Amino acid sequence: MALFDKSAVTYDQWCSTPLGGYVDRLEKQMLTELANPKPGESVIDLGCGTGIYSILFARQGLTVTGIDASGEMLNHARNKAAAQSLDIEFLQGDLLSLPFPDNRFDLAICNVVLEFVSDPRRVLEEGLRVLRPGGRLIAGLIGKQSDWARNYEKRGQENPDSVFSQARFYTLEDIRRFSDRQPSQIRFGLYVSPAEFVSAEQAAELEQRRIGQQAAEAGFLAVRWDK
Numbered sequence: 001m002a003l004f005d006k007s008a009v010t011y012d013q014w015c016s017t018p019l020g021g022y023v024d025r026l027e028k029q030m031l032t033e034l035a036n037p038k039p040g041e042s043v044i045d046l047g048c049g050t051g052i053y054s055i056l057f058a059r060q061g062l063t064v065t066g067i068d069a070s071g072e073m074l075n076h077a078r079n080k081a082a083a084q085s086l087d088i089e090f091l092q093g094d095l096l097s098l099p100f101p102d103n104r105f106d107l108a109i110c111n112v113v114l115e116f117v118s119d120p121r122r123v124l125e126e127g128l129r130v131l132r133p134g135g136r137l138i139a140g141l142i143g144k145q146s147d148w149a150r151n152y153e154k155r156g157q158e159n160p161d162s163v164f165s166q167a168r169f170y171t172l173e174d175i176r177r178f179s180d181r182q183p184s185q186i187r188f189g190l191y192v193s194p195a196e197f198v199s200a201e202q203a204a205e206l207e208q209r210r211i212g213q214q215a216a217e218a219g220f221l222a223v224r225w226d227k
Protein backbone atom coordinates (compact mmCIF):
# COMPACT_ATOMS: atom_id res chain seq x y z
CA MET A 1 0.00 0.00 0.00
CA ALA A 2 1.31 3.47 -0.86
CA LEU A 3 2.25 5.70 2.08
CA PHE A 4 -0.60 8.16 1.55
CA ASP A 5 -3.43 5.65 0.93
CA LYS A 6 -4.63 5.91 4.54
CA SER A 7 -4.55 9.72 4.51
CA ALA A 8 -6.77 10.11 1.45
CA VAL A 9 -10.00 10.60 3.40
CA THR A 10 -8.63 13.18 5.84
CA TYR A 11 -6.23 15.01 3.52
CA ASP A 12 -8.66 17.62 2.20
CA GLN A 13 -10.41 18.08 5.57
CA TRP A 14 -7.34 19.99 6.81
CA CYS A 15 -8.02 22.68 4.18
CA SER A 16 -11.48 23.24 5.68
CA THR A 17 -10.05 24.23 9.07
CA PRO A 18 -9.25 27.94 9.66
CA LEU A 19 -5.49 27.24 9.86
CA GLY A 20 -5.51 24.74 6.98
CA GLY A 21 -7.52 27.13 4.81
CA TYR A 22 -5.08 29.96 5.53
CA VAL A 23 -2.05 27.78 4.71
CA ASP A 24 -3.71 26.44 1.54
CA ARG A 25 -4.47 29.96 0.25
CA LEU A 26 -0.99 31.26 1.06
CA GLU A 27 0.75 28.30 -0.59
CA LYS A 28 -1.46 28.58 -3.70
CA GLN A 29 -0.67 32.30 -3.91
CA MET A 30 3.10 31.75 -3.58
CA LEU A 31 3.23 28.85 -6.05
CA THR A 32 0.95 30.51 -8.61
CA GLU A 33 3.05 33.68 -8.51
CA LEU A 34 6.15 31.67 -9.42
CA ALA A 35 4.37 29.36 -11.89
CA ASN A 36 2.68 32.14 -13.87
CA PRO A 37 0.27 29.62 -15.46
CA LYS A 38 -1.32 30.55 -18.79
CA PRO A 39 -4.49 29.10 -20.36
CA GLY A 40 -3.66 26.49 -22.99
CA GLU A 41 -0.38 25.45 -21.38
CA SER A 42 0.24 21.83 -20.41
CA VAL A 43 1.11 21.11 -16.79
CA ILE A 44 2.23 17.99 -14.94
CA ASP A 45 1.27 17.82 -11.25
CA LEU A 46 4.03 15.67 -9.71
CA GLY A 47 2.65 13.90 -6.62
CA CYS A 48 -0.80 15.36 -7.29
CA GLY A 49 -2.39 13.72 -4.22
CA THR A 50 -6.10 14.58 -4.10
CA GLY A 51 -5.66 16.91 -7.07
CA ILE A 52 -5.65 20.28 -5.28
CA TYR A 53 -3.22 21.87 -7.79
CA SER A 54 -4.44 19.82 -10.76
CA ILE A 55 -7.92 21.25 -10.22
CA LEU A 56 -6.64 24.78 -9.60
CA PHE A 57 -4.79 24.80 -12.94
CA ALA A 58 -7.54 22.99 -14.90
CA ARG A 59 -9.97 25.71 -13.76
CA GLN A 60 -7.55 28.28 -15.19
CA GLY A 61 -7.71 26.60 -18.62
CA LEU A 62 -4.49 24.56 -18.58
CA THR A 63 -4.31 20.97 -19.84
CA VAL A 64 -3.48 18.96 -16.73
CA THR A 65 -1.91 15.59 -16.04
CA GLY A 66 -1.60 14.47 -12.43
CA ILE A 67 0.60 11.59 -11.31
CA ASP A 68 0.82 9.97 -7.88
CA ALA A 69 1.83 6.67 -6.28
CA SER A 70 -1.29 6.43 -4.11
CA GLY A 71 -4.36 4.87 -5.72
CA GLU A 72 -6.56 6.21 -2.91
CA MET A 73 -5.36 9.79 -3.28
CA LEU A 74 -5.96 9.48 -7.03
CA ASN A 75 -9.52 8.17 -6.47
CA HIS A 76 -10.30 11.33 -4.53
CA ALA A 77 -8.70 13.48 -7.21
CA ARG A 78 -10.73 11.78 -9.96
CA ASN A 79 -14.00 12.13 -8.04
CA LYS A 80 -13.38 15.82 -7.32
CA ALA A 81 -12.49 16.56 -10.96
CA ALA A 82 -15.58 14.66 -12.21
CA ALA A 83 -17.83 16.58 -9.80
CA GLN A 84 -16.57 19.81 -11.38
CA SER A 85 -16.73 18.42 -14.96
CA LEU A 86 -12.98 18.96 -15.35
CA ASP A 87 -11.13 16.84 -17.86
CA ILE A 88 -7.87 15.93 -16.08
CA GLU A 89 -5.71 12.89 -16.76
CA PHE A 90 -4.75 11.20 -13.50
CA LEU A 91 -2.14 8.43 -13.60
CA GLN A 92 -0.71 6.12 -10.98
CA GLY A 93 3.09 6.07 -11.20
CA ASP A 94 6.46 6.70 -9.61
CA LEU A 95 8.06 10.14 -9.77
CA LEU A 96 11.48 8.50 -9.86
CA SER A 97 10.73 7.25 -13.37
CA LEU A 98 8.11 9.32 -15.18
CA PRO A 99 6.18 7.59 -17.99
CA PHE A 100 6.51 10.55 -20.38
CA PRO A 101 8.88 11.45 -23.22
CA ASP A 102 11.35 14.34 -22.93
CA ASN A 103 10.17 17.92 -23.59
CA ARG A 104 6.46 17.22 -23.13
CA PHE A 105 5.10 19.85 -20.66
CA ASP A 106 5.22 23.64 -20.28
CA LEU A 107 4.98 23.58 -16.51
CA ALA A 108 5.57 21.16 -13.62
CA ILE A 109 4.29 21.63 -10.09
CA CYS A 110 5.51 19.57 -7.15
CA ASN A 111 3.97 20.68 -3.87
CA VAL A 112 5.06 19.13 -0.57
CA VAL A 113 6.26 15.97 -2.27
CA LEU A 114 10.07 16.10 -2.24
CA GLU A 115 9.85 15.59 1.55
CA PHE A 116 8.42 12.10 0.96
CA VAL A 117 10.50 10.71 -1.91
CA SER A 118 13.61 8.54 -1.48
CA ASP A 119 15.62 10.59 -3.99
CA PRO A 120 14.55 14.24 -4.47
CA ARG A 121 17.44 14.84 -6.87
CA ARG A 122 16.15 12.15 -9.19
CA VAL A 123 12.57 13.50 -9.03
CA LEU A 124 13.77 16.96 -9.96
CA GLU A 125 15.86 15.52 -12.80
CA GLU A 126 12.82 13.63 -14.09
CA GLY A 127 10.58 16.69 -13.73
CA LEU A 128 13.04 18.81 -15.72
CA ARG A 129 13.47 16.08 -18.33
CA VAL A 130 9.75 16.09 -19.23
CA LEU A 131 9.66 19.92 -19.47
CA ARG A 132 10.14 21.50 -22.86
CA PRO A 133 13.05 23.98 -23.17
CA GLY A 134 11.81 27.22 -21.60
CA GLY A 135 9.50 25.28 -19.28
CA ARG A 136 9.48 25.84 -15.53
CA LEU A 137 9.31 23.53 -12.52
CA ILE A 138 7.91 24.90 -9.26
CA ALA A 139 8.31 23.04 -6.00
CA GLY A 140 6.71 23.89 -2.67
CA LEU A 141 8.53 22.68 0.45
CA ILE A 142 8.12 22.93 4.20
CA GLY A 143 11.04 24.94 5.64
CA LYS A 144 13.31 22.72 7.76
CA GLN A 145 14.11 25.40 10.33
CA SER A 146 10.46 26.28 10.95
CA ASP A 147 8.07 25.35 13.75
CA TRP A 148 6.04 23.59 11.05
CA ALA A 149 8.83 21.09 10.31
CA ARG A 150 9.56 20.61 14.03
CA ASN A 151 5.86 19.96 14.63
CA TYR A 152 5.65 17.39 11.80
CA GLU A 153 8.89 15.71 12.93
CA LYS A 154 7.43 15.34 16.43
CA ARG A 155 4.23 13.85 15.02
CA GLY A 156 6.29 11.38 12.98
CA GLN A 157 8.32 10.35 16.05
CA GLU A 158 5.22 9.95 18.22
CA ASN A 159 3.28 7.96 15.64
CA PRO A 160 5.19 5.59 13.34
CA ASP A 161 1.99 5.13 11.26
CA SER A 162 1.90 8.83 10.44
CA VAL A 163 3.08 9.89 6.96
CA PHE A 164 5.43 12.27 8.79
CA SER A 165 7.46 9.35 10.13
CA GLN A 166 8.69 9.03 6.51
CA ALA A 167 9.23 12.75 5.89
CA ARG A 168 12.56 14.56 5.58
CA PHE A 169 12.81 18.30 5.63
CA TYR A 170 15.33 20.43 3.80
CA THR A 171 17.07 23.78 4.15
CA LEU A 172 17.47 26.08 1.16
CA GLU A 173 21.11 24.92 0.94
CA ASP A 174 19.93 21.30 0.70
CA ILE A 175 17.37 22.26 -1.96
CA ARG A 176 20.01 24.04 -4.03
CA ARG A 177 21.98 20.77 -4.10
CA PHE A 178 18.99 18.88 -5.61
CA SER A 179 20.06 19.99 -9.07
CA ASP A 180 23.16 21.28 -10.85
CA ARG A 181 20.78 23.82 -12.36
CA GLN A 182 20.30 26.66 -9.83
CA PRO A 183 16.79 27.92 -8.95
CA SER A 184 15.79 31.05 -10.87
CA GLN A 185 13.40 32.31 -8.17
CA ILE A 186 12.73 31.53 -4.52
CA ARG A 187 9.93 32.81 -2.25
CA PHE A 188 9.72 32.46 1.52
CA GLY A 189 6.47 32.61 3.46
CA LEU A 190 4.27 31.17 6.21
CA TYR A 191 5.83 32.86 9.20
CA VAL A 192 2.93 32.16 11.55
CA SER A 193 3.63 29.02 13.59
CA PRO A 194 0.87 26.43 14.08
CA ALA A 195 0.80 27.20 17.84
CA GLU A 196 0.37 30.96 17.50
CA PHE A 197 -2.35 30.92 14.81
CA VAL A 198 -5.53 32.68 15.96
CA SER A 199 -7.22 33.82 12.75
CA ALA A 200 -6.44 34.38 9.09
CA GLU A 201 -6.44 38.15 9.70
CA GLN A 202 -3.91 37.93 12.55
CA ALA A 203 -1.76 35.49 10.53
CA ALA A 204 -1.76 37.83 7.52
CA GLU A 205 -0.65 40.70 9.77
CA LEU A 206 2.20 38.61 11.22
CA GLU A 207 3.16 37.60 7.70
CA GLN A 208 3.49 41.22 6.62
CA ARG A 209 5.53 42.10 9.69
CA ARG A 210 7.95 39.16 9.39
CA ILE A 211 8.28 38.72 5.65
CA GLY A 212 11.84 39.01 4.40
CA GLN A 213 13.23 39.26 7.94
CA GLN A 214 13.52 35.64 9.02
CA ALA A 215 13.73 33.77 5.72
CA ALA A 216 15.46 30.73 7.26
CA GLU A 217 12.50 30.23 9.61
CA ALA A 218 9.83 30.44 6.92
CA GLY A 219 7.31 27.61 7.11
CA PHE A 220 7.04 27.33 3.33
CA LEU A 221 9.44 27.77 0.43
CA ALA A 222 8.43 28.08 -3.21
CA VAL A 223 11.30 27.36 -5.59
CA ARG A 224 11.38 27.70 -9.37
CA TRP A 225 13.82 26.09 -11.82
CA ASP A 226 13.79 27.09 -15.48
CA LYS A 227 14.82 24.69 -18.24
Ligand SMILES: C[S@@+](CC[C@H](N)C(=O)[O-])C[C@H]1O[C@@H](n2cnc3c(N)ncnc32)[C@H](O)[C@@H]1O
Pocket residue numbers: 002003004046047048049050051052053067068069070073093094095096110111112113116117118
Ligand atom coordinates in the same frame (compact mmCIF):
# COMPACT_ATOMS: atom_id res chain seq x y z
C1 LIG B 1 1.78 15.72 1.03
S1 LIG B 1 1.11 14.99 -0.39
C2 LIG B 1 0.98 16.39 -1.47
C3 LIG B 1 -0.12 16.25 -2.49
C4 LIG B 1 -0.31 17.44 -3.42
N1 LIG B 1 0.89 17.78 -4.12
C5 LIG B 1 -0.83 18.65 -2.66
O1 LIG B 1 -0.18 19.70 -2.65
O2 LIG B 1 -1.93 18.55 -2.09
C6 LIG B 1 2.46 14.08 -1.09
C7 LIG B 1 2.04 13.20 -2.27
O3 LIG B 1 3.22 12.68 -2.91
C8 LIG B 1 2.95 11.35 -3.33
N2 LIG B 1 4.23 10.64 -3.52
C9 LIG B 1 5.23 10.49 -2.61
N3 LIG B 1 6.25 9.80 -3.16
C10 LIG B 1 5.89 9.52 -4.45
C11 LIG B 1 6.53 8.83 -5.53
N4 LIG B 1 7.77 8.30 -5.41
N5 LIG B 1 5.87 8.73 -6.70
C12 LIG B 1 4.62 9.26 -6.84
N6 LIG B 1 3.98 9.94 -5.86
C13 LIG B 1 4.60 10.05 -4.67
C14 LIG B 1 2.10 10.79 -2.21
O4 LIG B 1 1.39 9.63 -2.61
C15 LIG B 1 1.21 11.98 -1.86
O5 LIG B 1 -0.01 11.96 -2.55
